[in-house]
Amino acid sequence: MLRKIPTLAIDEFTQKKNIQWGTHDYFVTADPVNDLLRNFPLRQNCYMISICISGHLRIRVNGEEILYLADTLATFNPSTVIEGLEISDDYRCYLVIFKKSFLIETLNNIYFLERFRFLGNNGLQCKKLSENEKTTLLAQINSILIIQKDKNHPFRRDIIRNLIIILLYETEHVIGTDLQYQNLNHNFGQEKLLLDYQDLLKQHYHKERKLDFYAGKLHVSTQVLSNIVKNKTGQTAKKLIEEMVLSHAKLLLKSGEYNVSEVATLLNYTNVEEFSRFFKRKTGATALKFCKE
Structure with missing residues (x-):
């Protein structure tokens, strides 16, 4: 009998670590979700941008095996099937998770995410970062982390939304060169x-x-x-x-x-x-x- 692959909401995917910050349609963390990936293949109902900063993670995404090493950027789309194959004890990553509904909440443009080519690459992008690229992206993610911790800020949600949008543009810039070669029509x-x-x-x-x-x-x-x-x-x-x-x-x-x-x-x-x-x-x-x- 085939095992049903669960589709996890953000609360489930983060093992409810996001609840303490009151973020149900987005979450930013520097703590990996190792235990979850050890157990079974899964889908998530959100977008993810991740930067590995130490150790390694070997995963299978939609049937394609990927070795995810330190200083590597990876992005995942909703409904992609992720299966953890091997996780090193020293694996650490920065992880930005968000739902489409959160990002377009105030944009009045349901097609906003379609402008980012890396989000349309069959649910997966993986790229080794240069030192400058890593510094730029981590600085942006750390800015989001700081605002996320300020639960009393009246505009926290709006600021984080805009910071994630900036992160998307920076990510598109970083992996844009790869994308022109990955398109088999070119x-x-x-x-x-x-x-x-x-x-x-x-x-x-x-x-x-x-x-x-x-x-x-x-x-x-x-x-x-x-x-x-x-x-x-x-x-x-x-x-x-x-x-x-x-x-x-x-x-x-x-x-x-x-x-x-x-x-x-x-x-x-x-x-x-x-x-x-x-x-x-x-x-x-x-x-x-x-x-x-």
């Missing part, structure tokens, strides 16, 4: 990203073997880069890096001018053992044997 943008990635590989593969470096240069998340490269080439972005390194390594070894240790140094490996393990994993033969043959 083939030209994807082709350009792939070409730019291949050009960067030619320049840096002998020094840089981490995907974070290339994603940073292209101003997209590693997830977006991986998805587009896989979609366009059938290979992972990481494999393209490894194939270029391997091809260069074979040329150097075949030349007869360098021994295995010297090739490892030329390819910027920290030690010959690391290079040897890589070569054996990719070819099935040791670098020394390949060199002799």
